[in-house]
Amino acid sequence: MSHPHPELTAPGPLPDGGLRIVALGGLGEVGRNMTVFEYDGRLLIVDCGVLFPEEHHPGVDLILPDFEAIRDRLDAVEALVLTHGHEDHIGATPYLLRERGDIPLVGSELTLALLDPKLREHRLRETVHHKVREGDRISFGPFDLEFVAVNHSIPDALAVAIRTGAGMVLHTGDFKMDQLPLDGRITDLRAFSRLGEEGVDLFLTDSTNAEVPGFTTHEKDIGPVLDRVFHKSEKRVIVACFASHVHRVQQALDAAVAHKRKVAYVGRSMVRNMQIAKELGYLRVPAGVLVDAKELAELAPERQVLISTGSQGEPMSALSRIAQRNHSFVHLEEGDTVVLASSLIPGNENAVFRVINGLSRLGANVVHKGNALVHVSGHASAGELLYCYNIVKPRNVMPVHGEIRHMHANAALARATGVPAANVVIAEDGVVVDLVDGVASIAGKVACGYVFVDGTSVGGITEASLKDRRILGEEGFISVIVVVDSVTGKVSGGPEIHARGFAEDDATFAEVKPVIVDALDRVIADGVTDSYQLQQTIRRVVGRWVSKAHRRRPMIIPVVVEA
Numbered sequence: 001m002s003h004p005h006p007e008l009t010a011p012g013p014l015p016d017g018g019l020r021i022v023a024l025g026g027l028g029e030v031g032r033n034m035t036v037f038e039y040d041g042r043l044l045i046v047d048c049g050v051l052f053p054e055e056h057h058p059g060v061d062l063i064l065p066d067f068e069a070i071r072d073r074l075d076a077v078e079a080l081v082l083t084h085g086h087e088d089h090i091g092a093t094p095y096l097l098r099e100r101g102d103i104p105l106v107g108s109e110l111t112l113a114l115l116d117p118k119l120r121e122h123r124l125r126e127t128v129h130h131k132v133r134e135g136d137r138i139s140f141g142p143f144d145l146e147f148v149a150v151n152h153s154i155p156d157a158l159a160v161a162i163r164t165g166a167g168m169v170l171h172t173g174d175f176k177m178d179q180l181p182l183d184g185r186i187t188d189l190r191a192f193s194r195l196g197e198e199g200v201d202l203f204l205t206d207s208t209n210a211e212v213p214g215f216t217t218h219e220k221d222i223g224p225v226l227d228r229v230f231h232k233s234e235k236r237v238i239v240a241c242f243a244s245h246v247h248r249v250q251q252a253l254d255a256a257v258a259h260k261r262k263v264a265y266v267g268r269s270m271v272r273n274m275q276i277a278k279e280l281g282y283l284r285v286p287a288g289v290l291v292d293a294k295e296l297a298e299l300a301p302e303r304q305v306l307i308s309t310g311s312q313g314e315p316m317s318a319l320s321r322i323a324q325r326n327h328s329f330v331h332l333e334e335g336d337t338v339v340l341a342s343s344l345i346p347g348n349e350n351a352v353f354r355v356i357n358g359l360s361r362l363g364a365n366v367v368h369k370g371n372a373l374v375h376v377s378g379h380a381s382a383g384e385l386l387y388c389y390n391i392v393k394p395r396n397v398m399p400v401h402g403e404i405r406h407m408h409a410n411a412a413l414a415r416a417t418g419v420p421a422a423n424v425v426i427a428e429d430g431v432v433v434d435l436v437d438g439v440a441s442i443a444g445k446v447a448c449g450y451v452f453v454d455g456t457s458v459g460g461i462t463e464a465s466l467k468d469r470r471i472l473g474e475e476g477f478i479s480v481i482v483v484v485d486s487v488t489g490k491v492s493g494g495p496e497i498h499a500r501g502f503a504e505d506d507a508t509f510a511e512v513k514p515v516i517v518d519a520l521d522r523v524i525a526d527g528v529t530d531s532y533q534l535q536q537t538i539r540r541v542v543g544r545w546v547s548k549a550h551r552r553r554p555m556i557i558p559v560v561v562e563a
Contacts, residue, residue: 011432011444014038018436019166021202021398021427024448025051025065028404028428030208031088034065035171035400039164042141043073045080045103046160046171050091051450052312064092064451067099069430074100078140079130082107083173084157085114085244094122095453104128104140108147110156113276114244134158134188148191150175153219153378154244155183155282159192166435167201170392174206174401176377177384180218182247183282189391196392202435203394203414207402208379210410215383217376223251225373226339230259233337233365235301237261238330240311240319241341241375243269246277248341248375249307250284256305257286264293266330267309267318274307294329306330311342312352323358334363341374382413389417396423396440398433476500476554478546480538482520486562489524491517493561495538499554512545531560 014020019039025032031051037044051063070077080103082090090107093115097103101124105112112129119127132138133156134149144163151157152174162169170192177187209216230237237256241248249270256263265271277283296304310319319338321327332338338359340352359366369375380388389397397419399410404426411424425440427433430448433440477500483493495516497509519541520534528534538558546554 008431008442008445010446011434014434015436017166018434019164019169019202020443021169021204021433021435022069022431022446023400023427023429024067024069025049025092025429026088026401027407027431028402030402032063032065032092033089033401034092035204036070037143037162037164037169039166040142041076042143043070043077044140044143044162045077045096046162047083047089047173048080048092048096049086049088051088052314062091062453064095064453066430066448066451067096069446069448071099074103077103078143079104079106081145081160082111082115083160083171084108084152084154085111086154086174086242087244089174090115091118094118094124097124097127098122101126102128104130106130106132106138106140106145108133108156108158110154110246110277110280110282111158113280114273117272117276132158134191146195148195149185149188151178151181151185151187152176153242153247155185155246155277161195161200167395167438168195168199169202169204169435170195170200170394171204171400172206172388174208174378176209176216176380177387178216178218180220182219182250189387192388193391196394200392200394201438202396202398202440203389203392204398204400205385205388205410205414206379207399207406207410209377209381210385210399210402210406210413212377212381213383214381216379216381217373219247219251219376221373222248222341222376223254226251226255226341227258229337229339229367229372229374230255230261230305233302235333235335235337236304236306237337237339238306238308238319238322238332238364239339239341240308242311243267243273243309245342246274246282249274249277252305252307252339252341253283253285253289257289261303261305262291262296262299263289263305263307264291264296265308266293266306270307270309270318297329301333301336310355311340314351320355320358323355323362325362332359332362332364335365336363337365337367339374340366340368343369343375343377382409385410385413386417389414389419394419395438396425396435398425398427398440404428477557478542478554479557479559480516480542481559481561482516482534482538483561484520484524484534489529491520511549512542515545516541531562534558534560 023035025034033047033049035046132147137146146161148159150159159172239252278285308318310317322330356366397414399407407426414424430446432443434443479498481494481496485492495513519537523537535558539556542556
């Protein structure tokens with residue numbers, strides 16, 4: 001099996017007739033999915049999503065794929081194919097289109113509809129859309145694309161078969177094989193089998209659930225559980241889920257109707273997405289059930305249902321604000337029921353448990369995946385992946401979409417079905433894979449890092465500045481101002497010390513002030529007059545003292561003023 005290696009160098013030229021594949025996000029992480037295919041000097045991109053920040057990314061709003069590897073070749077991009085409408089597959093599209101606004105966008109009806117408001121927010125109004133559905137076949141330059149229906153936790157998801165002169169690639173996107181989907185649209189295994197008969201040279205498969213044995217539970221199994229939760233709840237019910245999970249919202253609406261409750265959406269993205277889904281016919285909203293959230297508050301608690309964003313504990317989401325008692329009009333009461341109808345995305349556990357604890361402290365009954373079947377995954381488990389390998393019979397396999405452990409588990413499944421170990425390629429972000437003469441192998445690596453969005457700034461934040469933010473947040477901050485007489489060379493003013501993360505009274509730093517003065521007097525007596533070296537002296541003295549006295553390593557900003 002081929003493994004990425006930190007010593008990999010930049011790839012050489014793509015051999016004639018070969019197909020090059022490089023993921024700029026989505027391999028080794030859950031999110032930020034973006035894969036670039038190169039053939040005959042032209043590029044095709046599949047997905048362009050975001051990764052949501054974790055606790056060690058203070059002040060970061062979004063994390064984008066790194067476009068640097070293709071920035072000077074954007075004119076060669078034939079199209080951007082979007083497999084489905086989740087943020088981790090479409091969320092970075094506006095940032096790519098800022099760099100070249102006329103890249104054709106290819107996706108299903110719902111996917112493109114969910115993308116449109118994002119493009120308008122970024123004032124991208126002249127974009128080129130190609131709406132496709134399962135069974136469609138369309139070419140862009142040397143790439144011949146065929147779309148296949150797949151079942152996922154959002155309607156209208158598609159896999160894509162990419163035919164080139166180098167062979168056929170089948171990219172599943174995110175998928176599972178629910179045989180009883182709410183919308184009746186199953187993963188088209190007949191098409192997978194037909195493509196397998198034609199010959200799939202490289203199979204890119206969703207790895208997210210590769211460690212989970214068996215088959216993913218049916219979405220339909222959640223309906224009766226939600227019904228029981230609504231039946232037992234004597235007060236208000238709040239259902240939190242992803243703002244794009246149309247099927248889960250449908251189940252909550254159906255349960256509300258059955259129990260004679262009214263429903264309101266809470267959260268801007270939830271309101272917007274469900275309006276789009278309703279207009280396009282993907283969400284059935286019974287007449288009279290939906291009301292404005294402020295109108296809902298006028299009803300008796302046992303007649304209220306709120307469908308909210310924030311199932312991942314996002315700090316500014318509706319549910320987090322409700323848990324912290326600072327939502328503008330939703331105020332939780334003892335006995336209310338809160339249903340977290342979503343999975344735990346890796347890295348979000350602490351944030352989610354913090355919200356659960358906050359809700360519990362306020363007296364809510366919290367129902368979540370850990371204590372009830374209120375969510376099922378949108379990804380294929382090991383049994384489904386085995387099934388797909390057996391019907392597709394790919395010549396080469398490249399696990400995608402997941403952390404490293406997920407990709408390794410997926411690779412083991414491929415090998416178990418008879419794919420030769422040498423033909424199973426595990427690549428991380430930036431690792432270049434070439435498909436040449438029917439064989440996939442690692443050809444090198446391109447620079448590929450995180451691109452952080454902070455407010456309106458894109459890429460201005462570095463790992464170093466994030467490290468500074470973490471220190472500020474966790475260890476505190478100390479500034480020391482000292483005035484040095486430029487004639488006598490003596491300390492004539494200060495030290496004046498300001499701090500955050502420490503006690504505010506002057507006594508806290510009383511013992512270190514004379515130590516700073518003595519240290520400065522010594523180095524000045526030795527002939528040191530350079531202000532930078534004097535600052536370093538202050539930093540060392542204060543650093544040693546605060547480490548010994550407080551077991552802390554704060555950010556220390558020394559300032560030496562010559563007077």
